[in-house]
Amino acid sequence: MKNFAYARAENVGSAIQSITQLQNAKFLGGGTNLVDLMRENIEQPDHLVDLTALPLAQVEELSDGGMSIGALVTNSHLAAHPLIRARYPVLSEAILHGASGQIRNMATTGGNLMQRTRCYYFYDTHARCNKRAPGTGCDALEGFNRMHAILGASEACIATHPSDMCVALAALDATVQVTGANGKRAIPLVDFHRLPEDTPQTDTNLQPDELITAVELPALPCARHSRYRKVRDRASYAFALVSVAAALEVKDGTITQARLALGGVAHKPWRAFAAEKILVGAPAGEDTFKAAAAEELKVARGYQHNAFKIELARRTMMSVLTTLAHEGGAR
Amino acid sequence: MHEDGNGTMMMRLHINGTRYDVQLEPRVSLLDALREYIGLSGTKKGCNQGACGACTVLVDGERINSCLALAVQYQGREITTIEGVTAADQLHPLQAAFIEYDGFQCGYCTPGHICSAIGMVEEYKQGMPSAVTENLAATDIEFSEVEIKERMSGNLCRCGAYVGIVEAIREAFEKEVAQ
Numbered sequence: 001m002k003n004f005a006y007a008r009a010e011n012v013g014s015a016i017q018s019i020t021q022l023q024n025a026k027f028l029g030g031g032t033n034l035v036d037l038m039r040e041n042i043e044q045p046d047h048l049v050d051l052t053a054l055p056l057a058q059v060e061e062l063s064d065g066g067m068s069i070g071a072l073v074t075n076s077h078l079a080a081h082p083l084i085r086a087r088y089p090v091l092s093e094a095i096l097h098g099a100s101g102q103i104r105n106m107a108t109t110g111g112n113l114m115q116r117t118r119c120y121y122f123y124d125t126h127a128r129c130n131k132r133a134p135g136t137g138c139d140a141l142e143g144f145n146r147m148h149a150i151l152g153a154s155e156a157c158i159a160t161h162p163s164d165m166c167v168a169l170a171a172l173d174a175t176v177q178v179t180g181a182n183g184k185r186a187i188p189l190v191d192f193h194r195l196p197e198d199t200p201q202t203d204t205n206l207q208p209d210e211l212i213t214a215v216e217l218p219a220l221p222c223a224r225h226s227r228y229r230k231v232r233d234r235a236s237y238a239f240a241l242v243s244v245a246a247a248l249e250v251k252d253g254t255i256t257q258a259r260l261a262l263g264g265v266a267h268k269p270w271r272a273f274a275a276e277k278i279l280v281g282a283p284a285g286e287d288t289f290k291a292a293a294a295e296e297l298k299v300a301r302g303y304q305h306n307a308f309k310i311e312l313a314r315r316t317m318m319s320v321l322t323t324l325a326h327e328g329g330a331r
Numbered sequence: 332m333h334e335d336g337n338g339t340m341m342m343r344l345h346i347n348g349t350r351y352d353v354q355l356e357p358r359v360s361l362l363d364a365l366r367e368y369i370g371l372s373g374t375k376k377g378c379n380q381g382a383c384g385a386c387t388v389l390v391d392g393e394r395i396n397s398c399l400a401l402a403v404q405y406q407g408r409e410i411t412t413i414e415g416v417t418a419a420d421q422l423h424p425l426q427a428a429f430i431e432y433d434g435f436q437c438g439y440c441t442p443g444h445i446c447s448a449i450g451m452v453e454e455y456k457q458g459m460p461s462a463v464t465e466n467l468a469a470t471d472i473e474f475s476e477v478e479i480k481e482r483m484s485g486n487l488c489r490c491g492a493y494v495g496i497v498e499a500i501r502e503a504f505e506k507e508v509a510q
Binding site: 001003004006028038039050052076080086092099105106 | 338340356357358360379380381384387393394395396399400401403404447450451454457458459460461462464467468480481482483484485486
């Protein structure tokens, strides 16, 4: 690992001041991804600005019934929070299906959003990768692309976003609260991460001077009835091949509210808006779920080793929606 | 805490109840600080990328991977390594159970497993759910084999002593978690 200069930020203002004034500086949270990437020489910052002393580690109820999750709340603490478990169980489940106990204790909410892809070719500095070294090409396109994207990919990059937590946040209409040199703004989670297009080196729409301070969840009664399902190559501690976050509200057999998002399939957490349109107002049953999944996957494209993901995504959506409908979405 | 001309910094770490002042580069991981600079080599380096759990230590009672931790970030925290889980001339009940139930063969992953399981049981006692917990709202989660395996999935044993490891953890903590 290349050496760097270390500074601990005392408040949000000084953190932003440091990141704008220092050359080639990066924010440091729990370090679980950044330290690993620095050790592999994929990230080579000259300065790290440690955020962990900032007062951003609270989970708070908002006056409108929503929740605010500080950027430094650890994955473990968020997943275990009683109000999150009761009101947004899909979020607890998603977090608990990611990483390991040790990593969830270190990893922060803001850092989870900023995770970089786990594409093998991104990690292999001898491989061509437009995300790591723009303009060099993409070895995943013709390579071993089992874990790669089936939705929203480009000829420049077929990497996937690795987060489980973000898939639940995408389904829950979360917003990312950020502060920059010119003030604060809120970015809908679904617009926070980017599709690769021809600039896959840019993962998010966060500006270089901006710091994530919190993630906010709106009051969302249908989220009380929500689930996360993750399909992977081993039972625990593996990245998703496909995952599904869903919430469903059913009244008199008709779907009145639906939230659906997919993980492991795209460069960003994939909110299934097309499927939701089919679901809402339709009878809660197999035909509806089938039509919704088919609509969402109409634009899916498989590569040599990951075409199975299209069928897997369809079945996983069907399974989660069927479970939610049976479990008492019909109240 | 200041940086000198050589790119090193004076860091003060609290490990197993003892204070250590060390002059290190900020890029030094907590794992390397423990093993290479402080001489506490009980914590092991396996994958050095957060995949195997051999480097697990406790920080303020919570288990973490010391290989993914920069030492500079852990100043002022209470760090516990395998050398500090119990008094020097005694075995922690979990260490005794690992011997009783053959929870290891080569032993390289054992310090990580022991520290991880101690942290895991604290999480369990606080009512923290896991990915296999059926009812997220439950406060009373069964201390089952399935739960233990899921909660310990961040620790690998390449000898494959998992059966003994799970038995040892269950035996050592079953009474404690039932209270």
